[in-house]
Amino acid sequence: MTSEASAPAPAAPGRIVLLTASHRVAPGLLSWPAWQTLRAADRVLCADAGHPQLPYLREAGVAVEHAAPTARELVDACEGDRTVVVLPSGEGDQALTDGLARLAGSGRVQMPDLELLPGSYDLPGARLLDLVQVMDRIRLACPWSSQQTHKGLAKYGIEEAYELVEAIEDGDREELREELGDVLLQVVFHARIAQEGRPEDGEEPFSIDDVAGTIVEKLIHRHPHVFGDDTAETPEEVKEHWLRTKAVEKQRESATDGVPLGQPGLALAAKLASRVRNAHLEVPLPTGEGIGYELLAMAVRAEQAGVDPEAALRAAARAYRDAIRAAEGHPG
Numbered sequence: 001m002t003s004e005a006s007a008p009a010p011a012a013p014g015r016i017v018l019l020t021a022s023h024r025v026a027p028g029l030l031s032w033p034a035w036q037t038l039r040a041a042d043r044v045l046c047a048d049a050g051h052p053q054l055p056y057l058r059e060a061g062v063a064v065e066h067a068a069p070t071a072r073e074l075v076d077a078c079e080g081d082r083t084v085v086v087l088p089s090g091e092g093d094q095a096l097t098d099g100l101a102r103l104a105g106s107g108r109v110q111m112p113d114l115e116l117l118p119g120s121y122d123l124p125g126a127r128l129l130d131l132v133q134v135m136d137r138i139r140l141a142c143p144w145s146s147q148q149t150h151k152g153l154a155k156y157g158i159e160e161a162y163e164l165v166e167a168i169e170d171g172d173r174e175e176l177r178e179e180l181g182d183v184l185l186q187v188v189f190h191a192r193i194a195q196e197g198r199p200e201d202g203e204e205p206f207s208i209d210d211v212a213g214t215i216v217e218k219l220i221h222r223h224p225h226v227f228g229d230d231t232a233e234t235p236e237e238v239k240e241h242w243l244r245t246k247a248v249e250k251q252r253e254s255a256t257d258g259v260p261l262g263q264p265g266l267a268l269a270a271k272l273a274s275r276v277r278n279a280h281l282e283v284p285l286p287t288g289e290g291i292g293y294e295l296l297a298m299a300v301r302a303e304q305a306g307v308d309p310e311a312a313l314r315a316a317a318r319a320y321r322d323a324i325r326a327a328e329g330h331p332g
Helices: 032-040 054-059 071-077 094-106 127-141 150-170 173-194 208-221 235-250 265-278 291-304 309-327
Strands: 015-020 043-046 083-087 113-118
Touching: 015 032, 032 083, 032 113, 071 083, 071 094, 127 173, 150 173, 150 309, 173 208, 265 291, 265 309, 291 309
Parallel strands: 015 083, 015 113, 043 083
Antiparallel strands: none
């Protein structure tokens, strides 16, 4: 006698857990749900014998099998309501996930529950670690990059800064993102070169972490209204805090100390005028023959009026460029 009631119940399909972890987070720093799942699993599989999590899992008493099952083998391993955890490699196991997708789509296989469990997450700024790692590899392996020096790269820093300014003035956000990356590359590249400093030549090495640490300390120190007990309710008060703190840090002998003379002329004139104004000095403008002195006076007046003369001239020059193209018959 046969009936549906007497037919054996199908085996429970079980559960597959793909446990991912960010390579930018120290191995072993997994979430509590990840550790609970690992401890409760019937099997834990990993195809990568060099997976960075393995030493920490074994230290915690989690048995990990070195295995690279096919999708079918993995489904079969879950029969009987068993839970199998898979640790994908850093590049992911595309063949396995594709195979599971094909089995599920066939409609002929009773699939286990499939769960993607992130064991750790990237924090904001995590991709900067990737940039440092890539730069380190390029510095070691690229014939051109391995020979570069601070002086040799200086011109690129200037070019990239100008390209960034152009992207800002154009209002092109895609270009802005790219140019910010190019400027960031210069910072990371110089820091990587500095890491190889020669103490015997008076060049103490420093790293990108030293660079970041220095600016973090500076920002905290110059923002006592954010990180301390001071108060500042207007941008003007913030600027006063900044200038006062900076003056104490630098202990400059002259208001002109620290002003780079190699910057464009209008920007240089405006910067000097700003230093004079912030130092509350009365300095008459030098007089002389030629357009240079006229431009100096115009730059100082612009700075006093809160106008960046360099940006203003660039805007006018861009309009001039458009007028030239229009006269040549080019479309706007």
